[in-house]
Amino acid sequence: MVETKAEKAKAPSRRTSITDVARVLQVSASTVSRALSDQQDISKATKARVRQVAHAMNYQPNLVAAGLRRGQSKTLGVILPHLSGAFYPTVLHGIEKMASQHGYQVLVCQSHDEVRCEQRRVAALLAAQVEGILIPVSATTLAEVNHLAQVQQAGTGLVFFDRAPADLPGSAAVLLDTYNGAYEAVTHLIKGGSRRIAHFAGPQQVSTSRNCQEGYLAALRDHQLPRGKN
Amino acid sequence: MVETKAEKAKAPSRRTSITDVARVLQVSASTVSRALSDQQDISKATKARVRQVAHAMNYQPNLVAAGLRRGQSKTLGVILPHLSGAFYPTVLHGIEKMASQHGYQVLVCQSHDEVRCEQRRVAALLAAQVEGILIPVSATTLAEVNHLAQVQQAGTGLVFFDRAPADLPGSAAVLLDTYNGAYEAVTHLIKGGSRRIAHFAGPQQVSTSRNCQEGYLAALRDHQLPRGKN
DNA sequence: TTGTACGCGTTATCAC
DNA sequence: GTGATAACGCGTACAA
Numbered sequence: 001m002v003e004t005k006a007e008k009a010k011a012p013s014r015r016t017s018i019t020d021v022a023r024v025l026q027v028s029a030s031t032v033s034r035a036l037s038d039q040q041d042i043s044k045a046t047k048a049r050v051r052q053v054a055h056a057m058n059y060q061p062n063l064v065a066a067g068l069r070r071g072q073s074k075t076l077g078v079i080l081p082h083l084s085g086a087f088y089p090t091v092l093h094g095i096e097k098m099a100s101q102h103g104y105q106v107l108v109c110q111s112h113d114e115v116r117c118e119q120r121r122v123a124a125l126l127a128a129q130v131e132g133i134l135i136p137v138s139a140t141t142l143a144e145v146n147h148l149a150q151v152q153q154a155g156t157g158l159v160f161f162d163r164a165p166a167d168l169p170g171s172a173a174v175l176l177d178t179y180n181g182a183y184e185a186v187t188h189l190i191k192g193g194s195r196r197i198a199h200f201a202g203p204q205q206v207s208t209s210r211n212c213q214e215g216y217l218a219a220l221r222d223h224q225l226p227r228g229k230n
Numbered sequence: 231m232v233e234t235k236a237e238k239a240k241a242p243s244r245r246t247s248i249t250d251v252a253r254v255l256q257v258s259a260s261t262v263s264r265a266l267s268d269q270q271d272i273s274k275a276t277k278a279r280v281r282q283v284a285h286a287m288n289y290q291p292n293l294v295a296a297g298l299r300r301g302q303s304k305t306l307g308v309i310l311p312h313l314s315g316a317f318y319p320t321v322l323h324g325i326e327k328m329a330s331q332h333g334y335q336v337l338v339c340q341s342h343d344e345v346r347c348e349q350r351r352v353a354a355l356l357a358a359q360v361e362g363i364l365i366p367v368s369a370t371t372l373a374e375v376n377h378l379a380q381v382q383q384a385g386t387g388l389v390f391f392d393r394a395p396a397d398l399p400g401s402a403a404v405l406l407d408t409y410n411g412a413y414e415a416v417t418h419l420i421k422g423g424s425r426r427i428a429h430f431a432g433p434q435q436v437s438t439s440r441n442c443q444e445g446y447l448a449a450l451r452d453h454q455l456p457r458g459k460n
Numbered sequence: 461t462t463g464t465a466c467g468c469g470t471t472a473t474c475a476c
Numbered sequence: 477g478t479g480a481t482a483a484c485g486c487g488t489a490c491a492a
Binding site for chain 4: 030
Binding site for chain 2: 477478479480481483484485486
């Protein structure tokens with residue numbers, strides 16, 4: 001691994017703002033704003049002038065300021081347990097794809113499967129004014145769902161995927177149907193002649209794991225097979 | 231896959247701001263700000279009162295507003311060609327880890343290895359006021375480095391990793407030492423008795439690929455082996 | 461069609 | 477030790 005060090009960043013020299021453009025054009029800032037956001041009552045002539053000069057001055061809109069004014073950040077937050085393996089990166093890929101198609105950005109962070117860390121990340125995301133948070137609850141999140149409830153009451157969207165907490169009413173969730181998955185798998189084995197089928201259960205406070213076990217048990221029951229000792 | 235739809239988000243009801251806390255406490259907003267940001271000239275008594283009430287009101291600081299005021303976003307941008315495979319997610323993992331350790335957030339987006347897309351992402355990141363951008367240039371980025379040069383002249387940090395453009399002076403880069411890697415690999419083969427060694431070259435406008443080829447050629451030369459036809 | 465004034469939430473500065 | 481004021485960059489009623 002080789003590293004090429006860059007020269008010191010040059011003077012910050014504030015980015016050109018909407019007022020800078022306005023000053024050059026001898027018009028008000030609102031006029032520039034209108035010209036740039038299109039579809040307003042504004043003459044074709046000035047709109048063209050403004051756009052041209054703005055481009056010439058290499059004007060880049062400040063979405064942060066605009067967001068503050070509008071009360072929206074066009075940003076989503078995703079909290080992942082980690083980024084190892086293929087699963088979460090794949091999901092993240094999909095999230096980012098859809099988000100950017102709708103003009104949204106995605107803030108990514110990791111919980112390392114620890115509630116404490118997850119809580120800090122949630123707070124940080126809320127502080128960053130994200131409009132929604134997507135999260136598979138961490139494995140250590142038991143009844144500690146206060147930080148998640150706060151997300152809801154802050155008016156911020158909340159969507160669980162992969163894993164959802166047992167009890168948190170009124171939240172959206174995208175999950176694998178592990179109940180039917182397990183049911184069908186076990187049924188398949190039974191039809192194949194198997195009689196002693198084991199199930200390695202996951203943490204029961206996570207709905208996905210619990211459903212999986214229930215599907216397993218239901219299949220045994222429906223085929224009159226005894227439930228073995230754990 | 232099963233989807234649980236949530237109830238409609240309740241009334242936005244503006245998040246409690248610093249002025250809300252100030253109003254309740256009958257103090258000025260600046261006092262609240264100082265109490266919360268610590269280490270200022272402020273009495274222990276009021277500091278305690280403020281913190282308590284702020285907590286009771288479930289006050290969450292608005293980092294966007296603070297960033298606007300301070301002129302910093304505490305946010306980094308990462309543009310990845312994609313999120314498939316193991317490499318980029320692993321790198322992203324490391325980036326996010328270090329970033330969050332230093333109080334930074336990470337905005338992730340994909341270029342799909344297309345310059346056009348990469349340009350749009352760069353613009354979006356700049357608009358989001360990120361303080362730095364980490365990026366392996368897309369494979370189709372030839373001499374089109376204007377958008378990258380703009381990042382520099384905007385005063386925004388720019389770090390290449392994995393791949394760097396052939397010519398863009400004054401930028402930082404973290405790369406694999408493919409020159410020596412190839413040199414040593416080829417030397418190893420030669421010492422093992424090999425005489426006809428092929429090299430599948432990558433795109434030559436990407437330094438990593440070019441260096442790899444040069445290392446390969448150097449090894450052949452240093453051992454008096456002829457360079458074969460492609 | 462365009463300009464003025466204000467507010468979004470926060471913090472730095474200067475008074476008191 | 478604390479309060480008032482201004483400013484960050486932008487959008488938008490309202491006035492002209």
